[in-house]
Amino acid sequence: MPSTYRSVLRVPGAAPFFFTAAAGRVGIAMTGLGLLWLLHARTGSYGTAGLAAGGFAVAEAGLGPQLARLADRFGQPRVLTVSVAVHGIAITGVLCSPTPAALAFAGCAGAAVPQLGALSAVRWAHLLPAADLPTAFALESLANATAFFLGPVLVTALGAAGQAALASALAAALIVGGGAALAVQRRTAPPPARPGSSRPRFLRLTLLNLAVGLYFGTMGVSVSAFATEYGVPGAATPIVAAGSVAGLVSGWLHGLRRHPAPARLQLVVAAAYLTGTALLLPLAPSALWLGAAVVVTEAAIPPTLVLLNVLTERAVDPAVLTRALTWNNSASAAGSALAGFLAGRVADTLGASAAFGVAPVAGFALLALAVTLPSG
DSSP: OOOOHHHHHTSTTHHHHHHHHHHHHHHHHHHHHHHHHHHHHHHSOHHHHHHHHHHHHHHHHHHHHHHHHHHHHHOHHHHHHHHHHHHHHHHHHHHHSOHHHHHHHHHHHHHHOOOHHHHHHHHHHHHSOGGGHHHHHHHHHHHHHHHHHHHHHHHHHHHHTTOHHHHHHHHHHHHHHHHHHHHTOOTTSOOOOOOOOBOTHHHHHHHHHHHHHHHHHHHHHHHHHHHHHTTOGGGHHHHHHHHHHHHHHHHHHHHHSOOOSOHHHHHHHHHHHHHHHHTTGGGOOSHHHHHHHHHHHHTTHHHHHHHHHHHHHHHBOGGGHHHHHHHHHHHHHHHHHHHHHHHHHHHHHHOHHHHTTHHHHHHHHHHHHHHTOOOO
8 A cells, every 4th residue: 555644654653753853953944044143143244154154064064974873873862862962052152152152152053963854764764664765755855845944934034033042042942852852752763783884876875965955055046146136136035935835845746656666767857857947047037937947946856855865775774874864964065055156156257047057067967877876
């Protein structure tokens, strides 16, 4: 019988760990931007604020896989208990310390932030048969997309209202509360495992996630540059929102049915679709055209991320699955940062339409890697 969202959530213990991890991810989605608002409100300097947010992001990307390695080796409950405590103390330090110390505490907060998405995905892999994992991973993709849609909106609303400190405190409360609630749910946590190994194709999967990150980083910069260049800066928000909604709908629909084709073939199709639709972006003559192009392109992203998680789960030893999924996230973040820099430079020199050209390049890279991904 095909799995459904309802059927996987009815597995004993599944709904509690999923929803607590989902709540914590809203906090994670708020934290970087919240630090930006907080330090700018305190110092009046975007440079200092960017240093805090950047330090948080770099520390999370660099040390997140090591935290995940500890979770695989010693078990989620033990590692979560320590990481949420350190993260909460670090955010308190940011809120209560002078600026130089706050910057150091921001880095500590990033180093200790629990990788709740990976930890939740590993619990699904522990509880469910392989045939039901695409549905569970689609549910994870929806939770992630919702978090990164709601989180920035909450931070922006509170920051604009002069409550930047409250935004950071709320983000920390969600992370600490969600992580602590996950830590006490021991029945669904996979047991500690001795170090394992990944099969060779995991490196290719990491590069695939890097390519997806290149797309994300391009869109974040190019949409704003396009709206400003064409004299409609207010159009950026509805364009991004429309793309996010399209992604949510696409991810929801993808998880509703079981797909008979192999995951690798599905990934090739999704990558080809992303590449083809991304070619529309540099051709956009107006904000309305761009909005339509973003909607059809963003529809490829959630299925792609689900398939990458499915293929990763099959490619690595269960003893290193948390670390592997976290490396995927770190690779995507690195690609996003690189593309944001490249797209920004192109937008400054050649204009926003040219900056969108980085998106199909990312699509072609994704497609080439997907086509050459080993079977099995």
